[in-house]
Amino acid sequence: MTSKPTICATPSTAQEDLFLGIDVGGTNVKLGLIDASGVMRSKHALATPDLVTPERVFDASVAFADRELSSPEYCKFKLSGIGLAVPGVLDSREAVLREVVNLPQWKGKRLREILRKSRDLPNVVVNDANSAAYAEHALRSLGNKSLALVTLGTGIGCGLVMNGSPYGGDHGCAGELGHIAIRFGKEALPCTCGKMGHLEAYAGSKGVVRQLHSLAKTTNNSEIASLLTTDIVTPRDIAARAQNGCELCNIVIDQTARYLGQAIGQLAQVIDPTVVLLGGAMTFGGSQSKVGQKFLATVRNTIISTTLEEVGSHLQVEFASLGNDAGVIGAAKVAQQVIAS
Numbered sequence: 443m444t445s446k447p448t449i450c451a452t453p454s455t456a457q458e459d460l461f462l463g464i465d466v467g468g469t470n471v472k473l474g475l476i477d478a479s480g481v482m483r484s485k486h487a488l489a490t491p492d493l494v495t496p497e498r499v500f501d502a503s504v505a506f507a508d509r510e511l512s513s514p515e516y517c518k519f520k521l522s523g524i525g526l527a528v529p530g531v532l533d534s535r536e537a538v539l540r541e542v543v544n545l546p547q548w549k550g551k552r553l554r555e556i557l558r559k560s561r562d563l564p565n566v567v568v569n570d571a572n573s574a575a576y577a578e579h580a581l582r583s584l585g586n587k588s589l590a591l592v593t594l595g596t597g598i599g600c601g602l603v604m605n606g607s608p609y610g611g612d613h614g615c616a617g618e619l620g621h622i623a624i625r626f627g628k629e630a631l632p633c634t635c636g637k638m639g640h641l642e643a644y645a646g647s648k649g650v651v652r653q654l655h656s657l658a659k660t661t662n663n664s665e666i667a668s669l670l671t672t673d674i675v676t677p678r679d680i681a682a683r684a685q686n687g688c689e690l691c692n693i694v695i696d697q698t699a700r701y702l703g704q705a706i707g708q709l710a711q712v713i714d715p716t717v718v719l720l721g722g723a724m725t726f727g728g729s730q731s732k733v734g735q736k737f738l739a740t741v742r743n744t745i746i747s748t749t750l751e752e753v754g755s756h757l758q759v760e761f762a763s764l765g766n767d768a769g770v771i772g773a774a775k776v777a778q779q780v781i782a783s
């Protein structure tokens with residue numbers, strides 16, 4: 443365990459709570475100190491490959507918190523709890539990762555116990571998608587209502603907050619929206635998981651590029667033909683070209699929105715949430731662009747047209763707000779909630 447430094451030269455008797463959020467990814471570890479009102483007072487990032495094991499990540503994370511808390515501006519604060527967000531299939535009861543890509547030395551370890559050895563404070567471990575969803579939920583002061591945060595990128599994930607609490611399911615797999623089947627039979631495309639017709643095969647970033655390839659074969663669009671033969675095409679390229687009026691790119695984005703709307707409609711029909719948010723790297727410009735706004739409108743309209751009136755018409759469908767900070771803020775907020783309860 444790292445030794446606890448002197449927090450402040452003149453500590454206050456009425457110290458306010460501060461929570462450390464740790465969001466572990468395959469590339470880096472995001473850290474943040476969040477106060478009781480949800481404001482992130484400080485943040486930092488560590489390179490995951492340099493740290494490798496949970497023990498080293500937790501020691502480095504606690505050292506960051508101690509460094510910050512030793513400065514005069516933190517005199518009124520004390521570290522009250524730690525929230526850890528991790529990718530993969532989390533057994534939340536045991537705080538053990540059952541399946542995880544890119545973090546082999548984390549699999550099967552009892553993370554709460556290891557974290558407590560770095561600093562003996564109350565701690566929680568949550569799935570990173572649910573952590574991000576919880577941060578967005580707290581931002582909107584949704585209380586006991588439910589929210590789904592759909593993350594669009596190479597894969598399609600979904601964090602869930604049900605009745606005000608993060609929900610991971612009995613096997614840590616709740617919200618695996620990318621693996622909802624939207625096409626069946628001979629024409630269903632293969633998914634990365636090995637099954638057929640899943641949403642990710644159509645609306646994950648590779649699926650979106652595949653749609654463009656398929657459409658390009660049916661037309662004589664020379665601009666798209668040259669793009670596909672000379673460049674590595676990404677959804678960002680497709681969004682940029684759509685913004686400049688490329689018809690095929692606009693069609694691809696529209697199709698993607700309808701695939702997503704179909705799957706999100708199924709999710710909404712089952713759990714009836716108040717809010718569904720779209721986030722991640724593949725929002726086609728988001729709220730800042732006309733292409734992004736049209737994408738969102740098509741997702742929303744597809745949900746409305748495929749669900750019961752009482753579900754689709756009341757559902758708020760928006761872009762997420764917190765971006766890359768959502769996971770770390772959510773982890774700290776979950777720690778705060780658990781400690782308070």
Ligand SMILES: [Zn+2]
Binds near residue numbers: 621633634636640642
């Ligand atoms: Zn799949």
